Amino acid sequence: xxxxxxxxxxxxxxxxxxxxxxxxxxxxxxxxxxxxxxxxxxxxxxxxxxxxxxxxxxxxxxxxxxxxxxxxxxxxxxxxxxxxxxxxxxxxxxxxxxxxxxxxxxxxxxxxxxxxxxxxxxxxxxxxxxxxxxxxxxxxxxxxxxxxxxxxxxxxxxxxxxxxxxxxxxxxxxxxxxxxxxxxxxxxxxxxxxxxxxxxxxxxxxxxxxxxxxxxxxxxxxxxxxxxxxxxxxxxxxxxxxxxxxxxxxxxxxxxxxxxxxxxxxxxxxxxxxxxxxxxxxxxxxxxxxxxxxxxxxxxxxxxxxxxxxxxxxxxxxxxxxxxxxxxxxxxxxxxxxxxx
Amino acid sequence: xxxxxxxxxxxxxxxxxxxxxxxxxxxxxxxxxxxxxxxxxxxxxxxxxxxxxxxxxxxxxxxxxxxxxxxxxxxxxxxxxxxxxxxxxxxxxxxxxxxxxxxxxxxxxxxxxx
Numbered sequence: 001x002x003x004x005x006x007x008x009x010x011x012x013x014x015x016x017x018x019x020x021x022x023x024x025x026x027x028x029x030x031x032x033x034x035x036x037x038x039x040x041x042x043x044x045x046x047x048x049x050x051x052x053x054x055x056x057x058x059x060x061x062x063x064x065x066x067x068x069x070x071x072x073x074x075x076x077x078x079x080x081x082x083x084x085x086x087x088x089x090x091x092x093x094x095x096x097x098x099x100x101x102x103x104x105x106x107x108x109x110x111x112x113x114x115x116x117x118x119x120x121x122x123x124x125x126x127x128x129x130x131x132x133x134x135x136x137x138x139x140x141x142x143x144x145x146x147x148x149x150x151x152x153x154x155x156x157x158x159x160x161x162x163x164x165x166x167x168x169x170x171x172x173x174x175x176x177x178x179x180x181x182x183x184x185x186x187x188x189x190x191x192x193x194x195x196x197x198x199x200x201x202x203x204x205x206x207x208x209x210x211x212x213x214x215x216x217x218x219x220x221x222x223x224x225x226x227x228x229x230x231x232x233x234x235x236x237x238x239x240x241x242x243x244x245x246x247x248x249x250x251x252x253x254x255x256x257x258x259x260x261x262x263x264x265x266x267x268x269x270x271x272x273x274x275x276x277x278x279x280x281x282x283x284x285x286x287x288x289x290x291x292x293x294x295x296x297x298x299x300x301x302x303x304x305x306x307x308x309x310x311x312x313x314x315x316x317x318x319x320x321x322x323x324x325x326x327x328x329x330x331x332x333x334x335x336x337x338x339x340x341x
Numbered sequence: 342x343x344x345x346x347x348x349x350x351x352x353x354x355x356x357x358x359x360x361x362x363x364x365x366x367x368x369x370x371x372x373x374x375x376x377x378x379x380x381x382x383x384x385x386x387x388x389x390x391x392x393x394x395x396x397x398x399x400x401x402x403x404x405x406x407x408x409x410x411x412x413x414x415x416x417x418x419x420x421x422x423x424x425x426x427x428x429x430x431x432x433x434x435x436x437x438x439x440x441x442x443x444x445x446x447x448x449x450x451x452x453x454x455x
Contacts, residue, residue: 023425023426023429024426024427024429024430024433025424025426025427025430026430027427027430027431029431052434054430054431054433054434055430056429056430056433056434062433062434062437064434064437064438096437098433098436098437100443101442101443101444104437106437119438120416120438120439121416125417126416126417152437152440153440154440154441154442156442162440162442164440189440191440193408193411193412194411196410196411196414196415220415222414222415224410229415299418302421303420303421330420332420332423332427332431334424334426334427
């Protein structure tokens with residue numbers, strides 16, 4: 001144990017010294033937040049902290065990790081005693097070897113690159129609506145992380161076209177912090193930077209228990225001509241399929257993005273899931289489900305964001321209202337003295 | 342067991358000492374380094390020292406802003422008050438996570454931490 005502590009201290013010191021030499025400083029970024037949800041009469045309050053480590057070593061190696069520490073205060077029927085439960089763990093912890101733009105090799109625990117929500121939109125300071133889409137677990141079943149290796153990169157075959165890709169293999173693991181399923185898959189995306197338009201497809205082969213394929217397609221568009229943010233995904237698996245489509249419009253044209261009204265961003269999302277065969281393991285709704293969500297984000301100064309949304313879920317198992325309120329603060333700290341401006 | 346602890350603590354102290362020495366050495370080497378001489382290109386063009394370099398820097402920053410809007414602006418606004426050393430670490434991570442090319446990384450860095 002003591003040797004491990006010593007090695008850890010030595011590693012941190014070496015990383016710090018390397019950072020000094022390379023003119024960068026490892027940083028801890030991320031967000032703290034307080035989220036509150038009422039769904040089907042059950043209240044859940046959730047203080048949460050999500051730290052993200054980024055520690056480059058030289059020009060080609062990067063160590064990165066993200067943790068999630070949250071406490072759930074649950075009041076089952078809106079009245080009565082409140083139970084509490086703490087969850088803490090690593091979302092990912094990986095070593096990246098950046099060969100060039102075309103190829104980065106990743107080893108460790110990484111976010112499963114299926115669609116765009118899991119890898120790009122899941123952090124609490126990024127997504128426009130608090131609750132994840134109902135098809136979220138297609139392609140990210142069991143856990144949204146994988147344990148193994150991945151290759152990824154970006155090509156620029158033409159001036160106005162970028163092609164990005166990922167290909168990965170994950171092994172199975174049952175431990176608490178490193179839990180993952182045996183899967184293989186990948187994603188290909190086509191991005192037009194002049195239009196800020198991207199489409200892509202994902203594939204995953206589930207290689208344990210009942211082997212199955214999952215397919216996905218996504219679209220993301222943020223036109224320069226308007227402060228509109230449009231995103232959508234479709235996903236299909238053996239157990240069901242569905243889609244979500246979301247549009248957000250920042251009112252920044254009303255006296256600029258820093259005005260009282262310009263900080264406001266209304267959001268609307270529609271989604272649907274069709275159940276083909278039932279299983280308890282996939283964490284998808286038990287029956288055909290539709291949902292409509294309406295919300296607002298308010299961007300306060302100093303990286304603080306307030307959001308509130310309402311959703312109505314329609315299902316043969318029972319309709320329900322979902323209310324969310326939350327506030328997040330995005331932070332960034334250098335791990336080494338002298339790193340901050 | 343006690344001896345093991347003493348050894349480990351000694352090694353930690355030694356590592357910390359070496360680190361401090363390296364830090365002091367690095368700072369003194371930086372302060373002793375001569376100032377970068379101005380290049381001939383910077384002094385000759387348009388008769389104003391550094392004007393072409395400034396124009397080039399401005400063009401890079403403008404390109405960087407464009408690339409930032411195209412790549413990073415799809416998900417978030419520019420972070421507040423980043424030092425160049427922090428920006429390098431964050432951009433390195435975003436290069437992997439958001440599939441940014443090496444050229445975009447270089448230009449965006451000039452924009453967010455000039």
